[in-house]
Amino acid sequence: MLAALVIGVVVGAIAGYSGGWLDAVLMRFTDAMLAVPAFFFILVVITVSGTGLATLVLVIGGLSWMPVARVVYGETLRWKTAEFVIAATSLGVPARRLLASHILPQAIPSLVVSATLGVAFAILTESALSYLGLGVQPPIPSWGNMLQRAQQYVFTAPALAIYPGLAITVVVLAFNFLGDGLRDALDPRRRR
Numbered sequence: 001m002l003a004a005l006v007i008g009v010v011v012g013a014i015a016g017y018s019g020g021w022l023d024a025v026l027m028r029f030t031d032a033m034l035a036v037p038a039f040f041f042i043l044v045v046i047t048v049s050g051t052g053l054a055t056l057v058l059v060i061g062g063l064s065w066m067p068v069a070r071v072v073y074g075e076t077l078r079w080k081t082a083e084f085v086i087a088a089t090s091l092g093v094p095a096r097r098l099l100a101s102h103i104l105p106q107a108i109p110s111l112v113v114s115a116t117l118g119v120a121f122a123i124l125t126e127s128a129l130s131y132l133g134l135g136v137q138p139p140i141p142s143w144g145n146m147l148q149r150a151q152q153y154v155f156t157a158p159a160l161a162i163y164p165g166l167a168i169t170v171v172v173l174a175f176n177f178l179g180d181g182l183r184d185a186l187d188p189r190r191r192r
Helices: 002-018 020-035 038-049 053-062 065-079 083-090 095-131 143-153 159-186
Strands: none
Touching: 002 020, 002 053, 002 065, 002 095, 020 065, 038 053, 038 095, 053 095, 065 095, 083 095, 095 143, 095 159, 143 159
């Protein structure tokens, strides 16, 4: 998820701040990547390259940067016309420092929400792939593997399937609530 955040922040900030042809190219590429169904693309890549923990991490991480880029792009467009950014620009602050010190800190609440949703997406994707036998392979534990193995005992020992399913649900909901709570805590406009 860290790699996805770095790539998404760089692409979104450059596209949003620079404008022009670079903006068009970067954001059209991002939109094209978002148009590809992520799960289908993951299935194709894993089928071609084989299963393994490293492959799984790279593929899921490689498909998680686009929503982050869209969020940072929107925040950059929003804040680059703010008065304090225009004042810093008129004082001669370089673009790199302007992005790092003035614009990107304003995007942190939105980035936190995007990152927590990305973690939830990664958990769901890994669980689904492991359930299908294309993700993490035994003996490495995975909730998807547990669900797959419990499938044959669903009528005799339903708890074997219920507990991993509940764990996935609770953890994904926890990450979503964590993102909402951190957004509210970090965004001064949402404080009451």
